[in-house]
Amino acid sequence: MAKKEILKEALAQGTEAKIKEAARKVFIQKGLSGTRTRDIAEEAGINLALLNYYFRSKENLFNLVMLESMQQFFMGLKGLVNNEALSLEEKVDAIVAHYMALMQVQPDLPLFILSEMRQDPGKIVNTFQMEKAMAQSHFFKQIKEQGPAKINPIHFFMNIIGLCVFPFLAAPMVKVIGGIDNKDFDKLMQERKKLVSVWMKQMLEK
Amino acid sequence: MAKKEILKEALAQGTEAKIKEAARKVFIQKGLSGTRTRDIAEEAGINLALLNYYFRSKENLFNLVMLESMQQFFMGLKGLVNNEALSLEEKVDAIVAHYMALMQVQPDLPLFILSEMRQDPGKIVNTFQMEKAMAQSHFFKQIKEQGPAKINPIHFFMNIIGLCVFPFLAAPMVKVIGGIDNKDFDKLMQERKKLVSVWMKQMLEK
DNA sequence: AGTTAGTTTAATCATTTGATTAAAATGGTT
DNA sequence: AACCATTTTAATCAAATGATTAAACTAACT
Numbered sequence: 373m374a375k376k377e378i379l380k381e382a383l384a385q386g387t388e389a390k391i392k393e394a395a396r397k398v399f400i401q402k403g404l405s406g407t408r409t410r411d412i413a414e415e416a417g418i419n420l421a422l423l424n425y426y427f428r429s430k431e432n433l434f435n436l437v438m439l440e441s442m443q444q445f446f447m448g449l450k451g452l453v454n455n456e457a458l459s460l461e462e463k464v465d466a467i468v469a470h471y472m473a474l475m476q477v478q479p480d481l482p483l484f485i486l487s488e489m490r491q492d493p494g495k496i497v498n499t500f501q502m503e504k505a506m507a508q509s510h511f512f513k514q515i516k517e518q519g520p521a522k523i524n525p526i527h528f529f530m531n532i533i534g535l536c537v538f539p540f541l542a543a544p545m546v547k548v549i550g551g552i553d554n555k556d557f558d559k560l561m562q563e564r565k566k567l568v569s570v571w572m573k574q575m576l577e578k
Numbered sequence: 579m580a581k582k583e584i585l586k587e588a589l590a591q592g593t594e595a596k597i598k599e600a601a602r603k604v605f606i607q608k609g610l611s612g613t614r615t616r617d618i619a620e621e622a623g624i625n626l627a628l629l630n631y632y633f634r635s636k637e638n639l640f641n642l643v644m645l646e647s648m649q650q651f652f653m654g655l656k657g658l659v660n661n662e663a664l665s666l667e668e669k670v671d672a673i674v675a676h677y678m679a680l681m682q683v684q685p686d687l688p689l690f691i692l693s694e695m696r697q698d699p700g701k702i703v704n705t706f707q708m709e710k711a712m713a714q715s716h717f718f719k720q721i722k723e724q725g726p727a728k729i730n731p732i733h734f735f736m737n738i739i740g741l742c743v744f745p746f747l748a749a750p751m752v753k754v755i756g757g758i759d760n761k762d763f764d765k766l767m768q769e770r771k772k773l774v775s776v777w778m779k780q781m782l783e784k
Numbered sequence: 785a786g787t788t789a790g791t792t793t794a795a796t797c798a799t800t801t802g803a804t805t806a807a808a809a810t811g812g813t814t
Numbered sequence: 815a816a817c818c819a820t821t822t823t824a825a826t827c828a829a830a831t832g833a834t835t836a837a838a839c840t841a842a843c844t
Contacts, residue, residue, distance in 0.1 A: 405612035406697060409802060419823055424803060480696065486747055487693045491612060493750040506755045526756040526766060527773060534744030539736050541692055541747065544699040549712045550732040560732060567733060574780045615832060625793055630833060
C-alpha cells in the first residue's frame with residue numbers, strides 16, 4: 373500500500389515536473405498572454421486536460437513558474453550582498469560572476485520577468501519580499517562609505533545588474549547591429565565577464 | 579468636389595490618427611498578444627468595426643506601430659554616429675543626452691521593442707536596415723582608434739545604450755528595491771544624465 | 785428636400801482557447 | 815483473470831476574440 377503510493381507518486385512527480393518544465397520553457401519564450409495551454413501540453417508531450425488535472429488552471433501554472441523564476445534571479449544576490457566577509461571590490465566581482473554565469477544558462481530569464489512585470493507590476497512585486505533587504509544591505513552601506521566617487525548606491529546597483537543583463541535583453545538586436553552570430557556573441561559575453569568588474573570599479577574611483 | 583474630399587480626408591485622418599495613437603498606447607503597454615482589438619477601440623472611443631475599416635487587421639495596425647517605434651528609437655542615433663564633426667567624447671555626450679531625453683517621454687518604448695523582438699526576432703529585425711550602418715559608422719571607427727582602453731566597440735555600444743535604457747526597463751523593480759516613488763525615480767534619472775557620460779568616458783581612459 | 789459619397793454602428797460569424805467531463809487505459813494486488 | 819485506484823485521453827462546452835456585413839447616420843452639394 374505504502375509502496376504503491378510511492379511508486380505512483382514518483383510517476384506523478386515525473387509528469388508534473390515534465391509539465392512544469394514545458395510550461396517554463398513556453399512561458400519564458402512567449403509570455404503569459406502569448407502562450408496557449410495547448411502549446412504547453414504539446415511541448416510536454418501530454419494532453420490538454422492533464423495539464424488542468426495537475427495544475428487546475430493556466431494562471432496557477434504561470435504563478436508557479438514566475439515564482440521560481442524570481443527566486444532564481446534573486447536567490448544568489450541575497451546571499452552575496454550581506455556577506456560581511458567580502459570587501460566591496462570582492463562583492464562586485466562575485467555579483468558580476470554570479471549574474472554572467474546565470475545569464476549563460478538562462479539568457480531570457482530577465483526579459484521574461486521584466487515583460488510580465490510591465491503588464492502587472494503589483495502581482496509580480498508581491499511575490500518577492502526583497503523590499504528592505506537591498507536598501508539596508510551591507511553592500512549598500514559599503515557603497516555609501518566608499519571613497520571619492522560618492523556614487524548613489526541605487527545607480528551603482530542598476531549599473532552592475534544592467535551591464536550584466538542588458539546584452540541578453542537586447543541580444544537579437546546586438547547580433548544584428550554588431551554583425552555577429554551566436555558563437556561570436558558567446559565569445560563577447562565571455563570576455564565581458566572580466567570587463568564589467570573593471571568598469572564597475574572605475575565608477576568607484578572618482 | 580475637391581474641397582469635399584479634403585474635408586472628409588481631414589476628418590478621416592483625425593479618426594485614423596486617434597486610432598493609431600490608441601493602438602500605440604495599448605500595444606506598448608500590453609504587447610501584441612496581450613491586447614485585444616476591443617481594448618484599442620475603447621481607448622480610441624470608437625467601435626470595433628471602425629478599426630478594421632481603417633486598418634484591415636490587428637496585425638496591420640501592430641506593424642505600423644512597431645515600425646514607427648523602431649524608427650523613433652533609432653532615428654536620432656543614425657544622425658549622431660556618423661557626424662564626423664563630433665569628437666568621440668562629444669558623440670558620447672550627445673548619444674547619452676538623446677537617449678535620456680527619449681526615455682523621459684517614452685519610458686516604455688525599449689521594453690515594448692525588446693519584448694516583441696523575443697517573440698519574433700526576424701519580423702522585427704527586418705523592419706529596419708541598420709545592419710551595416712552601425713558597424714561601419716564613424717562612431718565605431720573612433721572607438722577602435724581610441725587610446726589605451728582598446729575597448730571593443732560592440733561592448734562600448736551596449737554599455738552606452740544599456741546604461742541609459744536599463745533603468746527604464748527595470749523601473750518597477752528599481753522602485754521597489756530602492757524604496758523610492760515615481761518622483762524620486764525621476765530625480766534619479768535627472769542626475770543620471772550627467773553620470774552616464776562620465777562613466778562612459780572612464781571606460782575609454784584605461 | 786433629395787441625392788450621394790463617405791463614415792459609423794449594431795449585430796453576427798467563425799475560430800481560438802481555457803476548462804470540464806465521462807470514458808478508457810494502466811499497472812499493481814488478490 | 816478479476817478488481818481497484820490512479821492516470822490519461824478524446825470529446826465537448828462556454829467564453830473570448832478577430833473579423834465581416836448590412837444597415838443607419840452625417841454632411842456637403844444640387
